[in-house]
Amino acid sequence: MDPHRPIYHFLPVATWMNDPNGLIQWKGQYHLFYQYNPNGAYWGTMHWGHATSPDLVHWTDLPIALAPTPGSPDEDGVFSGCAVDHDGTPTFIYTGVRGEEQLPCIATSADDLLTWQKHPDNPVIAAPPALHEELDTVMFRDHAAWRENDAWYQVIGSGIRDVGGAALLYRSPDLLHWEYVGPLCVGDSRRMEPLWTGTMWECPDFFPLGDRHVLVVSVRDEENLLYAASLVGSYSDHKFTPETLNYVDSPGSFYAPQTFLDDRGRRIMLGWLREGRSVDAQKASTLAGVLSLPRVLSLSPEGTLLMEPVHELETLRRDHRSYEDLEIASAGVDALPGVEGDCLEIVAQIEPRDARRVGMRLFRSPDGEEETLVIYDHRNGTLTVDPSRSGLSPEIHRDAQSLPLQLGDGELLRLRIFLDRSIVEVFANEHACITARVYPTRPDSRGIALFAEGSTARAGRLDLWRMASIWEI
Numbered sequence: 001m002d003p004h005r006p007i008y009h010f011l012p013v014a015t016w017m018n019d020p021n022g023l024i025q026w027k028g029q030y031h032l033f034y035q036y037n038p039n040g041a042y043w044g045t046m047h048w049g050h051a052t053s054p055d056l057v058h059w060t061d062l063p064i065a066l067a068p069t070p071g072s073p074d075e076d077g078v079f080s081g082c083a084v085d086h087d088g089t090p091t092f093i094y095t096g097v098r099g100e101e102q103l104p105c106i107a108t109s110a111d112d113l114l115t116w117q118k119h120p121d122n123p124v125i126a127a128p129p130a131l132h133e134e135l136d137t138v139m140f141r142d143h144a145a146w147r148e149n150d151a152w153y154q155v156i157g158s159g160i161r162d163v164g165g166a167a168l169l170y171r172s173p174d175l176l177h178w179e180y181v182g183p184l185c186v187g188d189s190r191r192m193e194p195l196w197t198g199t200m201w202e203c204p205d206f207f208p209l210g211d212r213h214v215l216v217v218s219v220r221d222e223e224n225l226l227y228a229a230s231l232v233g234s235y236s237d238h239k240f241t242p243e244t245l246n247y248v249d250s251p252g253s254f255y256a257p258q259t260f261l262d263d264r265g266r267r268i269m270l271g272w273l274r275e276g277r278s279v280d281a282q283k284a285s286t287l288a289g290v291l292s293l294p295r296v297l298s299l300s301p302e303g304t305l306l307m308e309p310v311h312e313l314e315t316l317r318r319d320h321r322s323y324e325d326l327e328i329a330s331a332g333v334d335a336l337p338g339v340e341g342d343c344l345e346i347v348a349q350i351e352p353r354d355a356r357r358v359g360m361r362l363f364r365s366p367d368g369e370e371e372t373l374v375i376y377d378h379r380n381g382t383l384t385v386d387p388s389r390s391g392l393s394p395e396i397h398r399d400a401q402s403l404p405l406q407l408g409d410g411e412l413l414r415l416r417i418f419l420d421r422s423i424v425e426v427f428a429n430e431h432a433c434i435t436a437r438v439y440p441t442r443p444d445s446r447g448i449a450l451f452a453e454g455s456t457a458r459a460g461r462l463d464l465w466r467m468a469s470i471w472e473i
């Protein structure tokens with residue numbers, strides 16, 4: 001068994017997974033479909049895997065839901081898409097791949113999402129709008145659909161040559177016949193400060209949240225830039241006007257998220273966590289790719305996306321330890337005696353005082369040879385996960401990931417950190433999320449420590465739990 005295999009984040013038994021697809025709650029059960037290559041721990045010949053859960057925590061993996069059909073518009077792969085309830089019929093909109101062509105296709109299920117029948121009229125859109133609207137598109141795939149004023153709408157991921165990423169809007173009376181409405185939103189590197197939004201947008205998702213609308217896109221360019229961005233703004237006359245633009249999670253591991261609305265009215269997001277090791281190392285381990293924890297979305301008063309893990313995850317907490325009023329010395333390492341583990345939830349409230357940098361050392365070997373740092377830098381207003389010494393293997397990625405995080409006067413640093421063997425998923429004050437993959441080499445890299453630099457700091461409260469596996473119910 002690969003010692004880096006996560007135990008409470010969803011992944012298939014073996015081989016490769018990437019984007020979450022077709023997220024939907026059906027008759028009370030949560031259904032998760034995902035990009036899946038059954039042939040090995042590498043990207044190729046995309047299928048849709050399938051799993052269900054009663055609680056978004058414990059999953060049952062089911063037989064493959066969609067596979068390429070030889071001689072059909074998806075003979076070379078079933079790429080990403082969504083699921084909708086079409087008057088009681090579960091329906092997928094996905095991208096069928098045949099050679100160079102990537103076009104929207106439909107499939108329906110008559111047995112509560114177990115088996116799927118592809119529509120004989122696939123593909124349901126014959127070509128990207130490029131051909132009839134003189135739009136020079138660089139890609140055309142991935143789908144998010146919703147019902148609005150007696151019609152179906154969907155956005156499709158795209159990019160317009162020499163302009164930027166684009167989410168293209170279509171309308172249909174029946175999910176089979178689609179008319180092109182126009183671009184819902186187009187990226188433009190000159191206008192879209194503060195982020196470079198790439199040359200194409202994959203996996204668009206569009207939904208109302210509070211009194212705004214949110215467009216989530218997976219930003220990509222020819223240099224292999226990959227990150228998820230959230231644009232929050234207003235939607236009218238079938239145009240979306242973004243007002244804020246932010247990272248959903250740091251560029252690095254988290255990509256291609258998808259959301260859905262559950263029967264409690266929660267807008268829940270799951271993303272794909274990419275590996276941070278070489279393809280050879282993935283193949284040797286026989287698994288690649290895992291899902292983020294499910295996150296509930298809300299809006300801040302400033303109109304930015306806030307995220308917190310679903311409360312159901314608390315059922316995995318075991319062996320609680322808590323500390324109050326810990327003084328964090330400004331030199332050396334304040335290891336927490338007897339506290340260790342590689343599958344933990346950590347909740348910390350840290351008062352930085354005058355310390356330049358405060359944070360935690362995770363997956364730490366007793367001599368400090370290996371460790372992964374979570375750092376809040378008071379002066380720069382940044383949160384960083386630094387995996388540069390996370391493992392000894394030459395096969396791993398070591399780039400630090402940083403996001404802006406500015407604490408107000410007297411505001412505490414509130415960290416919620418999930419460790420799961422090779423995952424560090426950090427939620428800071430609800431609005432900065434950094435997820436990284438790390439691969440400690442030493443079996444004793446299990447220590448946890450607090451640190452402060454420049455001056456002492458204080459942890460008002462620190463709670464830790466060992467997290468149980470989701471596969472042993």
Ligand code: DQQ
Pocket residue numbers: 018019035046079080081095141142202203218255256
């Ligand atoms: N992954 C799918 C595409 C999508 C990309 C293919 C994003 O549909 O654009 O596996 O990771």
